[in-house]
Amino acid sequence: MSLTVISFLLVGLALVAYFFARAKGAALAARPGGTARTGAAAVHSRPAYHGAFVALWVALPALALLAGWAAVSEGVVADRVIASVPAESRPATELDRDAFMSEVRGIVTGEIEEAFNPDANPAAKVYVTSKANFSLMAGAAAAALAALGGLWGYSRLRPDFRARTAVEKVVMWTLILASLVAILTTLGIVLSLLFESIRFFQKVSIVEFLTGTVWSPQTAIRADQVGSSGAFGAVPLFWGTIFIGAIIAMIVAIPLGLMAAIYLTQYAPARARRILKPLLEILAGVPTVVYGFFAALVVAPAVRAFAVSLGMTNASSESALAAGLVMGIMIIPFVSSMADDAITAVPQAMRDGSLAMGATTSETIRKVLVPAALPGIVGGVLLAVSRAIGETMIVVMAAGLAANMTANPFQSVTTVTAQIVQLLTGDQEFDSAKTLSAFALGLVLFVITLLLNIYALAVVKRYREAYE
Amino acid sequence: MNSAQSASRPPTDWASPKMRARIARRYRSESIFRNLGLFALVLAASFLVFLLVTVVRDGWQGFLSTDIKISATYDPAVLGIDPAAAKGPDAQAALQAGDFQAVMAASVAKLGDDADAVSEGAWLVLRRQLMDDPALLGQTVPVWVPAKSTIDLLAKGKFDLSKPEIERGVSDADIANFNDLKKAGLVRTGFNRIFITGADSTNPELAGIWGATVGSLLTLFVTLGLAFPVGVLSAIYLEEFAKRNRWTDLIEVSINNLAAVPSIIYGLLGLAVFLNFFDMPRSAPIVGGLTLALMTFPVIVIAGRVAIKSVPPSIRDAALGIGASKVQVVFQHVLPLALPGILTGTIIGMARALGETAPLLMIGMRAFVSDTPGGLTSPATALPVQVFLWSDDVARGFVEKTSAAIMVLLVFLLLMNSLAIYLRNKYERRW
Numbered sequence: 001m002s003l004t005v006i007s008f009l010l011v012g013l014a015l016v017a018y019f020f021a022r023a024k025g026a027a028l029a030a031r032p033g034g035t036a037r038t039g040a041a042a043v044h045s046r047p048a049y050h051g052a053f054v055a056l057w058v059a060l061p062a063l064a065l066l067a068g069w070a071a072v073s074e075g076v077v078a079d080r081v082i083a084s085v086p087a088e089s090r091p092a093t094e095l096d097r098d099a100f101m102s103e104v105r106g107i108v109t110g111e112i113e114e115a116f117n118p119d120a121n122p123a124a125k126v127y128v129t130s131k132a133n134f135s136l137m138a139g140a141a142a143a144a145l146a147a148l149g150g151l152w153g154y155s156r157l158r159p160d161f162r163a164r165t166a167v168e169k170v171v172m173w174t175l176i177l178a179s180l181v182a183i184l185t186t187l188g189i190v191l192s193l194l195f196e197s198i199r200f201f202q203k204v205s206i207v208e209f210l211t212g213t214v215w216s217p218q219t220a221i222r223a224d225q226v227g228s229s230g231a232f233g234a235v236p237l238f239w240g241t242i243f244i245g246a247i248i249a250m251i252v253a254i255p256l257g258l259m260a261a262i263y264l265t266q267y268a269p270a271r272a273r274r275i276l277k278p279l280l281e282i283l284a285g286v287p288t289v290v291y292g293f294f295a296a297l298v299v300a301p302a303v304r305a306f307a308v309s310l311g312m313t314n315a316s317s318e319s320a321l322a323a324g325l326v327m328g329i330m331i332i333p334f335v336s337s338m339a340d341d342a343i344t345a346v347p348q349a350m351r352d353g354s355l356a357m358g359a360t361t362s363e364t365i366r367k368v369l370v371p372a373a374l375p376g377i378v379g380g381v382l383l384a385v386s387r388a389i390g391e392t393m394i395v396v397m398a399a400g401l402a403a404n405m406t407a408n409p410f411q412s413v414t415t416v417t418a419q420i421v422q423l424l425t426g427d428q429e430f431d432s433a434k435t436l437s438a439f440a441l442g443l444v445l446f447v448i449t450l451l452l453n454i455y456a457l458a459v460v461k462r463y464r465e466a467y468e
Numbered sequence: 469m470n471s472a473q474s475a476s477r478p479p480t481d482w483a484s485p486k487m488r489a490r491i492a493r494r495y496r497s498e499s500i501f502r503n504l505g506l507f508a509l510v511l512a513a514s515f516l517v518f519l520l521v522t523v524v525r526d527g528w529q530g531f532l533s534t535d536i537k538i539s540a541t542y543d544p545a546v547l548g549i550d551p552a553a554a555k556g557p558d559a560q561a562a563l564q565a566g567d568f569q570a571v572m573a574a575s576v577a578k579l580g581d582d583a584d585a586v587s588e589g590a591w592l593v594l595r596r597q598l599m600d601d602p603a604l605l606g607q608t609v610p611v612w613v614p615a616k617s618t619i620d621l622l623a624k625g626k627f628d629l630s631k632p633e634i635e636r637g638v639s640d641a642d643i644a645n646f647n648d649l650k651k652a653g654l655v656r657t658g659f660n661r662i663f664i665t666g667a668d669s670t671n672p673e674l675a676g677i678w679g680a681t682v683g684s685l686l687t688l689f690v691t692l693g694l695a696f697p698v699g700v701l702s703a704i705y706l707e708e709f710a711k712r713n714r715w716t717d718l719i720e721v722s723i724n725n726l727a728a729v730p731s732i733i734y735g736l737l738g739l740a741v742f743l744n745f746f747d748m749p750r751s752a753p754i755v756g757g758l759t760l761a762l763m764t765f766p767v768i769v770i771a772g773r774v775a776i777k778s779v780p781p782s783i784r785d786a787a788l789g790i791g792a793s794k795v796q797v798v799f800q801h802v803l804p805l806a807l808p809g810i811l812t813g814t815i816i817g818m819a820r821a822l823g824e825t826a827p828l829l830m831i832g833m834r835a836f837v838s839d840t841p842g843g844l845t846s847p848a849t850a851l852p853v854q855v856f857l858w859s860d861d862v863a864r865g866f867v868e869k870t871s872a873a874i875m876v877l878l879v880f881l882l883l884m885n886s887l888a889i890y891l892r893n894k895y896e897r898r899w
Contacts, residue, residue, distance in 0.1 A: 168795040175709060178701035182722040182769070185762050189733060192740035256508045263505025279513050285881060286519070287823025289852040290874050293859045294519050297526075297867070332512050360494055362501035383728070390730020392826035393852075397859065417732050421829055424739065442736040446729065453728045 003070050006139045007063065010146060014059035017150050018051040021157060025050030028159050045163040053163040056170055057153030062146040069138045077131050084126040085119045193446055196439035203433045204232045209440060211235060215403035215414075217423060217434040232437055234444070236403040240413035244324045244399060245388035248409060252328025253388075254381060257335025262365055264336070265343050284333035292397030295326035300398050307410040318400030321409035327394050331384050338380025342373040342460075345467050375463040382456035386449045392417040416441045523871045523878070530872025533660035533673065534623040535612035536586055536649060540575040540594050542605050547571060554605050563602060568595045575611075579654075582645040587614045589674040593662075614662060615655070617672040617865035622646050623657055626868075637864060663872065667840050668854065672865025675858070677873050679840045683753055683833070683848030684822060684880075686841060690757020691764055691821050696814055698761075699768025700803075703810070706769070707776040708798050727766040734763045735830025743831060750832035751847040759831055760821040767820065771813020775806040808895030815888040819881050825852040851877045 025047030029035055034043050078101050082090060091100045103117055107124040157163070201209070212233015260280065264273055300322035307315035346369050354364040370377070400412035401422055423438040481487060544551045547566035554562050572591035576583040590613035597611060598604055614620070618638050621627060623646065627638045649655045666676020702723070710716040738759035742748045748755050779802050787797040828834070833849050834857060841848035849857070855877060858870040 164793065168793060171795050171799075172709065175701050175705035178698045179705045179710070179719050181698050181765065182702060182719050182726060185726055185737075186722040188741055188762075189729065189737050192737055192745075193733075196740060256512060259505045259508035260512060263502070263509055267502050267505055276509055276513070279516060280509075283512060283516050285819065285823075285885060286516075287825070287852050287855075287877060287881070289823070289825045289855050289859075290519070290523070290877070293855060293870060293874065294522065296859065298522055329512065329515050360498040362498045363494070365501070386728060387730075390732065392730070392732045393856065396826075397856070417730070417826070420732055420736070421826065424736075424830055425834060439736060439740070442733055446733050449728065449730055450725060453725055457724065 002135065003066055003073075003138070006135070006142060007066060010059055010062050010066070010142060013146055013150075014055040017058040017154075018055035020051075021054035021154060022047045022051030024154070024157050025163070028157070031159075034159065043159045044161065045165075049163040049167050050157050050161075052167045054150055054153040054157070056167065057149035058146045060170075061149045062142040065142050065145055066138060073131075073134060073138070077127065077134060080130040081123050081127045085123055089119050189446065193439055193443040196436055197443045200433060200436035200440045203436070208232060209234050209437075213405060215419075217437055232433065234416075234441065236405045237414060237416050237419055237441065238444075239405055240320070240399070240403070241389050241415040241417070243407070243409075243413055244320050244327060244395060244415055245391065246385050248321060248324025249328040249331055249388045250381070250385065252325055253331040253335045253384060256328075257332045257384075258339050258377065260332065261336040261339035261343060262370075265340055266361060266365055266369075280333040280336055283329070284337075286330075288330065288391060288393040289397075291326050291330050292393040292395075295322050295394055295398035299326055303410065312410055315410050316400065316402075316412045318398060318402075318412040319410050320399060320406075320413045323395050323399035324409070326398065327388055327391055330391070330394065331388055334387060335380060335384050338383060338460075339373070339377050342376025342380060342463065343369055345376060345464055346372045347467055373463075375459055375466075379456040379460035379463065382452050382459070386452035386456070389415075390417065390445060390449050392421060396421050416445050420445075520878075523874050525871075526868055527871025527873075527875045529624045529626075530868040530875075531660050531663060532624070532657055533662065534615040534620040534655060534657050536579075536615045536619075537610055537612055537654040537656070538575045538579065538586065538590075539608055540571055540597075540611045541608040542571060542594075542598055543574075544606060546574060547605075549605065551605060554602055559602055560599060563599045563605075564595070566595070566598070568592075568598075572613075579649075582648050585615050585619045585642070585645045585649060587616045587671060587673045589669065589671050590614055592674065612656065612658075614673045617863060618642050619646050620673050621865055621868075623655065624868075626864075663869070667838050668836060668849065668857070669838055670836075670863075672861075672863050672869055675866070675869055677851070677854065677876050679837060680849050680851045680854035680873070681876065683756075683837070683841050684850040684852075686753035686844055686848060687756040687760060687828075687833075687850055688818060688822060690754055690844065691760040692814075692818060694758065694761035695765040695768055695817070699765040699814070700772050700810055702765075703769045703772030703776060704798055704803065707773045708802065709794070723766045723769050726762075727770060730826075731763060731824055732826040732830065734759050735827030737762065738827060738831045749845050749847075751835045751837070751849070752845045753841060753848045754844040755831050756828050756833050756848075756850065757844075759827050760824060763824070763827065764817040764821045767817035768810070768814050771817070772806070772810045775809025775813065776802060778809065779805045805897070808891055812888045812892045815884050815891070819884040819888075822880060822884070823852055823877065825850075825856055828853050829856070851880070 025043070025045065028050075029043045029047060078097070081101065081104060082097065085091075085100075091097045100117060100120065100123075103120045104123050104127050107120060108127055209232050212231065213235045214231040214233045215236050216231050264277060268276060296318075300317055300319060303319050303322045303325070304315050304317050307319070350368055350372060351364055354368040355361070359367070395415045395418040399415060399418055401414050401418060402412045403414050403419075404411055406413065420438045420441050423434055423441075544554075547568065547570070549562055549566045553559070568591040571594055572586075575594075576586050576590075579586070593613045594611060597609075615623070619642060622638055622642065627636050629636065629643070633640055646655070662674060663676050665678050666674065667679025669675040702719075706716065706719065706723075710719070738755060742755045742758055743750060783801055783805065784797050787801045788794075792800070828850050833853050835847055835849065836857075837847050837849050839846075851873065855870055855873045858866045858873060
């Protein structure tokens with residue numbers, strides 16, 4: 001019997017307990033005086049709460065036991081299996097042990113038909129039986145706990161028992177636990193990035209990483225290989241990221257996004273807005289991998305042909321311009337919606353005042369609305385930059401992997417995100433500097449986008465409050 | 469002072485040529501500005517149209533395949549299948565183990581020189597046919613099998629035949645074979661069943677999208693199962709119960725920032741925590757689902773809070789007034805009223821998760837998986853990752869497969885977003 005089955009049985013048991021206890025609660029209420037507002041016989045809680053109270057006592061302790069058991073069971077079973085192997089052929093190191101156990105599991109699940117290691121076949125039988133035994137023990141313990149919890153909960157049901165208060169306390173704790181997931185996730189991101197980055201900075205100095213201008217994380221197949229260490233100067237990656245995400249993409253996205261927002265909010269008749277706005281939203285909903293495919297298949301060759309027609313002989317098929325252009329188009333809806341919000345937040349009185357003075361609509365927009373909305377627009381643009389530099393698929397597919405420090409948009413540059421993908425998708429040992437450098441890059445990316453976001457959100461918030 | 473000044477200034481002569489020119493200039497710049505705005509919108513929209521047209525133009529033929537008719541003889545001796553075993557209880561296993569490649573070789577040999585036009589994986593079709601209908605054992609039947617990719621592309625007119633052999637990507641021999649077969653009536657172009665029902669393959673003509681679709685569905689199933697309850701519960705807590713203190717502020721700041729963290733960072737988190745620390749299986753939908761759930765739940769929390777906030781306080785006051793507890797008010801009155809808004813936000817978050825590629829690359833879901841994934845822990849890939857993998861493939865036949873896969877992905881996204889819009893329009897209430 002697997003743990004999943006036991007859990008389902010427990011839930012079923014809790015359901016049965018619920019109906020029993022609810023019946024008891026209903027019986028309490030049905031006694032003379034049971035439904036009175038006050039008095040000795042008045043029931044505090046509705047029958048459903050009595051039911052839920054007992055059901056929680058049946059399920060929660062037993063499920064907690066099972067969860068704890070699930071966390072350690074594989075290890076305990078593995079110990080049993082290893083112990084059953086004759087001492088002389090027992091796997092010695094941690095690595096051998098893991099390999100042996102995965103082979104045993106492979107035989108049990110039927111993925112491997114014939115084991116490489118002759119000891120694995122008898123061990124597989126030990127694995128099955130000991131796992132079954134332990135599951136049975138865990139199931140029995142859980143059943144006992146469920147019964148105990150259920151009996152104790154049931155024994156507490158009295159007319160004056162505050163079952164609702166108890167159940168609501170559990171609900172509140174569930175709510176708090178759910179909210180803590182956000183903090184745990186943030187903590188998980190920070191800690192995992194920091195932990196791996198520190199390991200990287202033990203191998204490569206942090207100064208070299210942040211100021212070096214040569215990036216070539218050589219494939220480190222063997223530690224003693226010549227040139228296996230590679231060079232980890234990340235400045236070319238930072239430049240490439242800024243060049244594509246903060247310069248080229250923004251040159252495309254800011255004018256187009258801003259003008260689109262101005263047209264939608266100030267000029268477009270209601271009917272046109274109803275058609276055009278969802279169109280922009282569709283543009284925002286297209287997956288980035290589709291943009292990447294489009295950039296690589298259509299835009300990059302066109303950019304290359306254009307460069308050749310300009311007389312550049314060494315134009316590469318992967319260029320900063322192709323990736324930046326497509327990324328800019330991807331960002332348009334984002335800039336547009338932020339600018340839309342900022343412009344709509346400007347008080348109508350300012351607009352009316354300007355129009356009443358005889359200014360045309362465009363003069364009002366240029367001289368009154370946009371200056372007034374500028375903080376909000378700038379905040380939106382910063383958020384857009386943070387999105388653009390964190391964008392991965394477009395640059396992976398269209399920007400290339402050559403770490404060039406160039407301001408020539410027709411040349412290939414690489415970005416932080418493209419390098420992270422490149423570094424982590426090969427088959428690499430996890431301890432090599434090459435693999436760990438991806439986490440250091442991730443940490444830099446995380447810190448930069450975090451600062452941008454916090455600052456931009458603060459700007460936008462202050463701006464909104466100014467007009468409230 | 470002011471009145472004295474304006475009194476001393478001569479009245480503006482609006483009809484003077486100078487003022488007329490000035491007004492004309494201002495109106496002109498007004499119309500230029502206005503048209504610039506329209507131009508920006510039209511440019512963005514036309515890009516979208518261009519993108520969709522390109523994908524459909526390149527991709528629609530990916531749903532078609534070129535088949536070649538051969539006559540296959542399911543000779544038990546060649547297959548190495550005992551006819552008795554094929555009728556026994558383990559018939560399917562016995563048939564599966566047959567040597568279909570030998571049957572294929574024998575059948576294709578009848579085509580003579582044109583045998584080269586048949587896909588090298590065509591024996592899979594024979595195996596499926598025999599396993600579907602074991603009675604065919606020992607018989608000779610005509611079968612349509614997929615042509616190899618070059619022939620397929622040739623039939624779809626993807627090559628410029630006026631170019632010299634070396635530039636056009638297809639050899640004279642292939643063209644001759646194709647024309648022979650066509651003359652003999654052994655070629656047809658029809659609906660590509662393999663693409664809709666199969667999984668990834670190294671041969672474009674045998675590659676299918678179903679495996680990646682199932683992988684995506686399994687991943688999204690895990691994502692929804694985790695992100696929806698956690699997201700809704702946190703939204704309820706933050707909006708209805710949380711006291712204003714440092715912890716609450718920390719939670720709010722975390723959620724707002726998590727919603728803006730680049731998706732690839734979640735991939736790094738998944739790699740470091742789920743794969744390396746908890747030792748979960750690589751390439752598995754459960755890890756992908758967990759990673760995407762962490763990414764999606766801030767979106768659900770934010771949408772949920774907006775929806776809960778829009779429920780008017782009078783509802784709460786009324787329920788509290790007749791004696792409901794705070795928890796009862798929230799779960800029996802506020803939550804049902806806020807649910808359409810929460811669901812809309814959830815679907816939009818799930819649509820984003822469906823299109824997400826980078827985090828899945830980090831946790832190894834870019835592996836070559838030639839089987840439809842069977843469970844939450846078996847190796848799988850996802851639709852957007854499949855698009856990425858195929859777009860990276862050098863084989864020319866994958867270009868149309870990539871576009872076709874994008875079409876499938878976009879159809880799913882369209883369905884999800886339409887559902888969200890439908891829910892919003894149907895249940896949205898103005899208080």
